Amino acid sequence: MSIKPVLKMGDPRLLEVARKVEKFRTPELEALICDMHETMEALDGAGLAAPQIGVGLQVVIFGVKRNPRYPDAEDVPYTVLVNPVLTPLTKNMEQGWEGCLSVPGMRGVVPRFAKVRYQGLDQYGKTIDRSVDGFHARVVQHECDHLQGILYPMRMTDFRTFGFTDVLFPDHAPMAE
Ligand code: NI
Numbered sequence: 001m002s003i004k005p006v007l008k009m010g011d012p013r014l015l016e017v018a019r020k021v022e023k024f025r026t027p028e029l030e031a032l033i034c035d036m037h038e039t040m041e042a043l044d045g046a047g048l049a050a051p052q053i054g055v056g057l058q059v060v061i062f063g064v065k066r067n068p069r070y071p072d073a074e075d076v077p078y079t080v081l082v083n084p085v086l087t088p089l090t091k092n093m094e095q096g097w098e099g100c101l102s103v104p105g106m107r108g109v110v111p112r113f114a115k116v117r118y119q120g121l122d123q124y125g126k127t128i129d130r131s132v133d134g135f136h137a138r139v140v141q142h143e144c145d146h147l148q149g150i151l152y153p154m155r156m157t158d159f160r161t162f163g164f165t166d167v168l169f170p171d172h173a174p175m176a177e
Pocket residue numbers: 099100101102142143146177
Protein backbone atom coordinates (compact mmCIF):
# COMPACT_ATOMS: atom_id res chain seq x y z
CA MET A 1 0.00 0.00 0.00
CA SER A 2 1.21 3.52 -0.50
CA ILE A 3 0.84 7.23 -0.01
CA LYS A 4 -1.11 8.60 -2.98
CA PRO A 5 -0.93 12.06 -4.52
CA VAL A 6 -3.91 14.17 -3.45
CA LEU A 7 -5.79 15.88 -6.30
CA LYS A 8 -5.90 19.66 -6.04
CA MET A 9 -8.80 22.03 -6.64
CA GLY A 10 -9.10 22.58 -10.37
CA ASP A 11 -8.99 18.87 -11.14
CA PRO A 12 -12.40 17.98 -12.63
CA ARG A 13 -12.40 14.62 -10.80
CA LEU A 14 -12.99 16.52 -7.54
CA LEU A 15 -16.29 17.82 -8.96
CA GLU A 16 -17.79 14.43 -9.80
CA VAL A 17 -20.46 12.60 -7.78
CA ALA A 18 -18.99 9.39 -6.32
CA ARG A 19 -20.55 5.96 -6.89
CA LYS A 20 -21.80 3.68 -4.11
CA VAL A 21 -19.62 0.78 -2.98
CA GLU A 22 -21.42 -2.47 -3.89
CA LYS A 23 -19.05 -5.14 -2.57
CA PHE A 24 -17.35 -5.35 0.82
CA ARG A 25 -14.34 -7.36 2.02
CA THR A 26 -12.72 -7.18 -1.40
CA PRO A 27 -8.96 -6.71 -1.85
CA GLU A 28 -9.70 -3.55 -3.88
CA LEU A 29 -11.69 -1.92 -1.07
CA GLU A 30 -9.12 -2.94 1.54
CA ALA A 31 -6.29 -1.53 -0.57
CA LEU A 32 -8.20 1.73 -1.12
CA ILE A 33 -8.83 2.23 2.59
CA CYS A 34 -5.22 1.38 3.43
CA ASP A 35 -3.95 3.92 0.86
CA MET A 36 -6.35 6.56 2.18
CA HIS A 37 -5.21 5.93 5.75
CA GLU A 38 -1.52 6.18 4.86
CA THR A 39 -2.08 9.31 2.79
CA MET A 40 -4.08 11.05 5.52
CA GLU A 41 -1.48 10.17 8.16
CA ALA A 42 1.42 11.33 6.00
CA LEU A 43 -0.23 14.70 5.39
CA ASP A 44 -1.47 15.03 8.98
CA GLY A 45 -5.06 15.54 7.84
CA ALA A 46 -8.26 15.11 9.85
CA GLY A 47 -10.02 13.33 7.01
CA LEU A 48 -9.84 12.19 3.42
CA ALA A 49 -12.39 11.20 0.79
CA ALA A 50 -11.67 8.61 -1.93
CA PRO A 51 -12.23 11.12 -4.80
CA GLN A 52 -9.28 13.12 -3.43
CA ILE A 53 -6.96 10.30 -4.50
CA GLY A 54 -8.81 9.88 -7.79
CA VAL A 55 -11.17 7.05 -6.81
CA GLY A 56 -14.82 7.93 -7.47
CA LEU A 57 -16.33 5.78 -4.70
CA GLN A 58 -18.37 6.77 -1.63
CA VAL A 59 -15.64 6.16 0.94
CA VAL A 60 -14.40 8.66 3.51
CA ILE A 61 -12.10 8.32 6.50
CA PHE A 62 -11.62 10.78 9.33
CA GLY A 63 -10.33 11.00 12.87
CA VAL A 64 -8.60 13.44 15.16
CA LYS A 65 -6.55 12.60 18.21
CA ARG A 66 -6.09 15.40 20.70
CA ASN A 67 -3.00 17.19 19.52
CA PRO A 68 -1.07 19.98 21.26
CA ARG A 69 -0.81 21.72 17.89
CA TYR A 70 -4.61 21.96 17.70
CA PRO A 71 -5.73 22.77 21.24
CA ASP A 72 -9.22 23.68 20.02
CA ALA A 73 -9.86 20.52 18.01
CA GLU A 74 -12.00 17.95 19.82
CA ASP A 75 -11.30 14.23 19.66
CA VAL A 76 -13.02 12.55 16.71
CA PRO A 77 -12.89 8.73 16.67
CA TYR A 78 -11.09 7.21 13.70
CA THR A 79 -13.88 6.17 11.33
CA VAL A 80 -14.13 4.51 7.94
CA LEU A 81 -17.50 5.48 6.47
CA VAL A 82 -18.87 3.96 3.28
CA ASN A 83 -22.02 5.02 1.37
CA PRO A 84 -22.89 7.69 3.96
CA VAL A 85 -26.25 9.39 4.37
CA LEU A 86 -26.22 12.66 6.29
CA THR A 87 -29.27 14.18 8.01
CA PRO A 88 -29.12 17.61 9.69
CA LEU A 89 -30.59 17.50 13.22
CA THR A 90 -30.92 21.26 13.53
CA LYS A 91 -31.33 24.26 11.31
CA ASN A 92 -28.61 26.00 13.32
CA MET A 93 -25.48 26.70 11.35
CA GLU A 94 -22.10 27.25 12.99
CA GLN A 95 -19.23 29.13 11.39
CA GLY A 96 -15.81 27.53 11.69
CA TRP A 97 -12.39 27.39 10.08
CA GLU A 98 -11.70 24.67 7.55
CA GLY A 99 -8.86 23.57 5.37
CA CYS A 100 -8.64 20.81 2.82
CA LEU A 101 -5.78 18.66 1.55
CA SER A 102 -7.08 19.45 -1.96
CA VAL A 103 -6.80 23.20 -1.28
CA PRO A 104 -3.32 23.24 0.27
CA GLY A 105 -2.04 26.25 2.16
CA MET A 106 -5.46 27.90 2.54
CA ARG A 107 -8.10 28.26 5.24
CA GLY A 108 -11.59 29.70 5.22
CA VAL A 109 -14.65 30.07 7.44
CA VAL A 110 -17.48 27.72 6.44
CA PRO A 111 -21.04 27.48 7.76
CA ARG A 112 -22.04 23.92 8.74
CA PHE A 113 -25.01 22.33 10.50
CA ALA A 114 -24.30 22.30 14.23
CA LYS A 115 -25.69 18.75 14.66
CA VAL A 116 -26.00 15.93 12.15
CA ARG A 117 -26.84 12.26 12.08
CA TYR A 118 -24.73 10.09 9.81
CA GLN A 119 -25.53 6.61 8.70
CA GLY A 120 -23.53 4.29 6.54
CA LEU A 121 -21.34 1.22 6.66
CA ASP A 122 -17.82 0.51 7.84
CA GLN A 123 -15.25 -1.27 5.66
CA TYR A 124 -16.76 -4.65 6.55
CA GLY A 125 -20.33 -3.66 5.71
CA LYS A 126 -21.35 -3.18 9.35
CA THR A 127 -23.85 -0.40 10.10
CA ILE A 128 -22.72 2.95 11.50
CA ASP A 129 -25.36 5.30 12.91
CA ARG A 130 -24.20 8.30 14.95
CA SER A 131 -25.53 11.69 15.97
CA VAL A 132 -22.75 14.21 16.48
CA ASP A 133 -22.06 17.90 16.93
CA GLY A 134 -19.12 20.29 17.08
CA PHE A 135 -15.94 19.53 15.17
CA HIS A 136 -17.00 15.92 14.56
CA ALA A 137 -20.12 17.16 12.73
CA ARG A 138 -18.04 19.64 10.75
CA VAL A 139 -15.52 17.03 9.61
CA VAL A 140 -18.25 14.61 8.49
CA GLN A 141 -20.02 17.30 6.50
CA HIS A 142 -16.75 18.36 4.87
CA GLU A 143 -15.84 14.77 3.90
CA CYS A 144 -19.31 13.82 2.66
CA ASP A 145 -19.35 16.96 0.51
CA HIS A 146 -16.35 15.54 -1.38
CA LEU A 147 -18.59 12.63 -2.46
CA GLN A 148 -20.97 15.14 -4.06
CA GLY A 149 -18.18 17.02 -5.82
CA ILE A 150 -18.31 19.95 -3.37
CA LEU A 151 -15.17 21.62 -1.99
CA TYR A 152 -15.39 23.83 1.10
CA PRO A 153 -14.83 27.15 -0.75
CA MET A 154 -18.09 26.38 -2.59
CA ARG A 155 -19.87 26.49 0.82
CA MET A 156 -18.30 29.76 1.98
CA THR A 157 -20.48 32.81 2.43
CA ASP A 158 -17.81 35.40 3.29
CA PHE A 159 -14.74 35.33 1.10
CA ARG A 160 -13.03 37.93 3.26
CA THR A 161 -12.17 35.00 5.54
CA PHE A 162 -10.51 33.02 2.73
CA GLY A 163 -6.73 33.26 2.78
CA PHE A 164 -3.31 31.74 3.03
CA THR A 165 -2.76 29.76 6.20
CA ASP A 166 0.63 31.28 7.05
CA VAL A 167 -0.77 34.81 6.73
CA LEU A 168 -4.02 34.12 8.62
CA PHE A 169 -2.32 32.07 11.35
CA PRO A 170 1.37 32.90 11.71
CA ASP A 171 1.58 30.87 14.96
CA HIS A 172 -0.59 27.79 14.57
CA ALA A 173 -3.33 27.06 12.09
CA PRO A 174 -6.61 25.27 12.76
CA MET A 175 -6.77 21.65 11.64
CA ALA A 176 -7.12 21.00 7.91
CA GLU A 177 -9.82 18.77 6.37
NI1 NI B 1 -11.34 18.24 1.95
